[in-house]
Amino acid sequence: MSDKMPLATQVGSHLNIRSIADGSLIVKSCLAGEKDFYTLLTPSEHFARLRPFIPRFLGVLRSKGSVEPNGRGEMRLDKVTQIVNGGRRESIILENLVFPFKRPNIIDIKLGTVFWNKNMSPEKRERMEKTARETTSLETGIRLTEFQVWDPTAQTMVMVPKSYGKSIAASELPAGVKRFIPTGSVPLRLLERIIERITHDVRRIRDAVQATEMRMIGGSLLIIWEGDSETLEKAFEAWDERAAEDEDEDDNGSCDNTTGGSTIKKPQKLGPPSLVKLVDFAQTQFAPGEGPDEGVLLGLKTTLDLLDGRLKEIREAAA
Numbered sequence: 197m198s199d200k201m202p203l204a205t206q207v208g209s210h211l212n213i214r215s216i217a218d219g220s221l222i223v224k225s226c227l228a229g230e231k232d233f234y235t236l237l238t239p240s241e242h243f244a245r246l247r248p249f250i251p252r253f254l255g256v257l258r259s260k261g262s263v264e265p266n267g268r269g270e271m272r273l274d275k276v277t278q279i280v281n282g283g284r285r286e287s288i289i290l291e292n293l294v295f296p297f298k299r300p301n302i303i304d305i306k307l308g309t310v311f312w313n314k315n316m317s318p319e320k321r322e323r324m325e326k327t328a329r330e331t332t333s334l335e336t337g338i339r340l341t342e343f344q345v346w347d348p349t350a351q352t353m354v355m356v357p358k359s360y361g362k363s364i365a366a367s368e369l370p371a372g373v374k375r376f377i378p379t380g381s382v383p384l385r386l387l388e389r390i391i392e393r394i395t396h397d398v399r400r401i402r403d404a405v406q407a408t409e410m411r412m413i414g415g416s417l418l419i420i421w422e423g424d425s426e427t428l429e430k431a432f433e434a435w436d437e438r439a440a441e442d443e444d445e446d447d448n449g450s451c452d453n454t455t456g457g458s459t460i461k462k463p464q465k466l467g468p469p470s471l472v473k474l475v476d477f478a479q480t481q482f483a484p485g486e487g488p489d490e491g492v493l494l495g496l497k498t499t500l501d502l503l504d505g506r507l508k509e510i511r512e513a514a515a
């Protein structure tokens with residue numbers, strides 16, 4: 197039993213996702229579309245720009261418990277061979293993005309304006325269009341889904357359900373972001389840095405999406421940041437040191453390799469201050485000749501505007 201546990205820090209109750217072994221990996225029971233994305237699309241040159249922003253894929257877990265590694269010899273078989281996959285679906289094995297954090301603040305932001313595909317019935321398409329129209333999705337390209345935020349005073353994780361993001365108007369999105377990045381939890385100067393860092397990553401993701409011909413239906417931007425003040429401070433110190441060490445090799449002087457790279461170079465056991473990735477690729481497809489996904493791009497722009505607004509508020513509060 198201990199080798200296959202529900203993802204403890206996972207936002208919401210996704211019964212199809214389990215953390216395994218020491219918690220560094222997750223097993224997600226998925227539809228064929230998502231398996232195809234990881235096995236066929238991600239390795240292709242068309243998705244090269246996006247690869248750094250996608251969870252590391254380690255292999256497919258077949259329904260009888262055998263593992264098909266990802267072909268790059270990265271699968272630590274000892275960690276997963278004992279798993280008995282009860283369901284009929286296949287599962288994918290991914291890095292657990294939350295693993296390096298002590299108190300992970302996590303938000304899942306659903307991207308895009310279109311949530312239907314050609315295979316859906318007219319009724320389902322109409323339902324999907326209605327949801328997009330009646331939520332912030334159509335207007336802004338994002339919908340806040342569930343999120344969790346560490347409250348250091350109460351020493352508890354505050355959970356905000358999907359229904360919140362579904363019910364709010366576009367004008368209330370800044371209030372939502374404020375709940376995810378509240379003042380009072382960590383010092384203002386760290387909040388300022390964390391927003392700058394997240395913004396930097398979201399810009400890089402936007403540029404990669406802009407350069408990729410795809411349709412990403414129902415995918416999300418997952419933002420994670422360290423909610424434990426002391427750990428966050430140490431994580432920044434460690435990353436600053438690393439950035440200084442890397443300066444010679446890294447001509448722009450940033451420490452991007454720590455957030456976007458396919459291998460997370462974490463200093464000893466300390467995680468990064470934050471991590472931003474794209475997740476949920478059940479309905480992501482290569483769209484040759486069709487250009488980038490404009491709905492997803494709109495959502496990333498909205499996210500950048502919201503982060504900018506929150507940064508201004510934090511700077512004013514700090515002044």
Ligand SMILES: Nc1ncnc2c1ncn2[C@@H]1O[C@H](COP(=O)(O)OP(=O)(O)OP(=O)(O)O)[C@@H](O)[C@H]1O
Pocket residue numbers: 206207210212213222251290291292293294302304416418475476477478
């Ligand atoms: N690689 C990962 N590491 C850590 N947490 C993850 C990872 N992938 C997904 N999660 C967590 O699980 C949640 C659900 O993931 P995902 O959207 O891929 O699953 P899903 O079953 O397709 O969910 P839904 O249909 O509700 O969108 C995410 O919001 C995130 O909190």
Ligand SMILES: [Mg+2]
Pocket residue numbers: 414415416475476
């Ligand atoms: Mg999802």
